[in-house]
Ligand SMILES: Nc1ncnc2c1ncn2[C@@H]1O[C@H](COP(=O)(O)OP(=O)(O)O)[C@@H](O)[C@H]1O
């Protein structure tokens with residue numbers, strides 16, 4: 001027995017360790033429950049009344065039975081003596097119903113707002129994470145984790161208050177009641193409770209293993225379905241519906257296997273629990289009959305102890321089932337809490353000031369950076385881009401051009417050196433103000449699943465109608481927007497799927513016109529367009545570039561028409577720096593790139609096309 005108990009204690013310890021951050025869940029709940037603590041006290045009082053009712057109602061029944069058992073010769077005076085216990089019994093029923101509704105009423109003022117508080121604060125915190133954080137995680141996963149945290153915390157609180165608190169308290173009160181009447185019967189009940197808990201913990205070990213495999217199989221099924229739906233076009237183009245169905249079938253058979261195994265394990269546990277309850281009730285009944293025959297208990301005590309025994313067994317069974325749900329919830333919330341425990345990689349310095357841009361001069365001073373500490377990409381780069389300069393960045397794919405501009409926006413933290421804009425180090429200014437002063441148009445503009453107008457106004461949410469129309473005109477976007485069935489209110493679809501590449505680019509340019517930031521970065525902004533569209537978009541961009549410091553990354557070197565300086569990147573190093581003519585004269589890396597760009601048939605021509 002002692003051995004089993006010590007095993008049980010060890011099991012409890014390891015469960016707490018497995019929860020790991022249990023402490024942080026408790027402090028998280030404590031922090032968020034602050035505005036609702038008075039209301040939680042009301043819920044606890046209701047739970048206390050439920051717990052007491054578990055013994056009070058059987059007690060009124062006991063009094064009724066005892067009075068009914070009085071010999072019939074005194075029958076004439078029986079009715080008045082039954083009145084109060086009968087009223088008490090019915091009163092319990094009325095009170096418990098009222099308490100249920102009161103509980104629901106208070107709940108209404110806690111959980112909906114508490115969930116919103118959690119979602120609001122978690123989402124705001126998650127928004128502050130670095131670019132790197134999101135690159136390594138799927139957006140849908142993060143959103144799901146925030147939702148799971150909010151619902152998980154609500155369920156943990158509900159289980160704790162109206163299940164654990166009320167049931168444990170109810171069992172304690174009930175055991176004390178039995179102890180007062182017949183201590184030996186209380187001992188039977190207590191021993192059974194101990195046995196039941198130990199057996200449940202032992203059996204749940206088996207369930208955990210099976211349920212882990214079951215949830216893995218379920219996740220794999222969802223993953224496979226998602227994969228085939230995401231790639232539905234490929235499935236269709238190769239006519240592989242049958243193949244996909246057979247792949248899924250294998251997965252489904254595995255899931256059915258584990259689902260059945262879990263059901264079977266649970267069935268066995270419930271059967272063992274049910275048998276143990278039956279054994280306890282049989283023992284209790286035998287002991288009660290024996291005590292009654294000895295005249296040690298009244299008829300009322302008989303009924304009271306039997307009813308309490310039934311209530312205790314139901315409560316303990318519920319607690320054991322809730323424990324499993326509770327540990328699952330704690331596990332899920334811990335995964336989500338990780339989002340909050342991860343500190344922001346890039347944070348504003350205390351008392352950071354907003355960036356002020358006068359001419360837009362960008363300076364890299366001895367900058368070193370690598371995505372991984374042991375793999376440096378840039379090593380001690382120093383370069384200055386004058387205010388108002390139009391600079392092209394050239395080089396093969398993977399040379400570090402995008403990284404260079406991302407560092408200017410402080411999407412990543414430098415390992416060494418500093419970057420300044422108009423002599424203000426970017427790591428010392430407010431991040432929001434830095435990004436407010438830079439417009440970046442990427443190769444594939446990312447559009448929200450909102451209307452075209454909302455997407456354009458994102459550049460300056462409070463802009464007037466005139467400003468909006470002007471931006472659309474300058475970006476040559478107005479014609480196509482007006483031709484759409486719902487005009488500017490047309491929803492662009494997820495990531496702008498309902499627009500063509502050129503249309504998306506124009507939306508992005510209109511957005512940049514509205515933002516009108518003093519520094520403009522084009523990261524292969526036109527490389528997904530055909531040559532005719534590129535020419536047209538280029539013309540739109542030239543207007544946008546006026547009076548700004550501009551960095552243009554492009555594969556097609558013809559895009560560099562409007563730049564007066566070109567930086568050539570190779571494996572994270574700037575190997576050439578000069579105008580188009582100067583670089584061609586060098587006969588180096590740029591001139592190679594230029595020849596590749598022209599193609600063999602045109603290499604004979606000179607560079608005067610630029
Ligand atoms: N988020 C990232 N994590 C790790 N490595 C990256 C990441 N982004 C880019 N890289 C690597 O850094 C190098 C430079 O990439 P990038 O700046 O995108 O080049 P370019 O824009 O010139 O094609 C490449 O080797 C690329 O694989």
Ligand SMILES: [Mg+2]
Nearest residue numbers: 401402403523
């Ligand atoms: Mg790039």
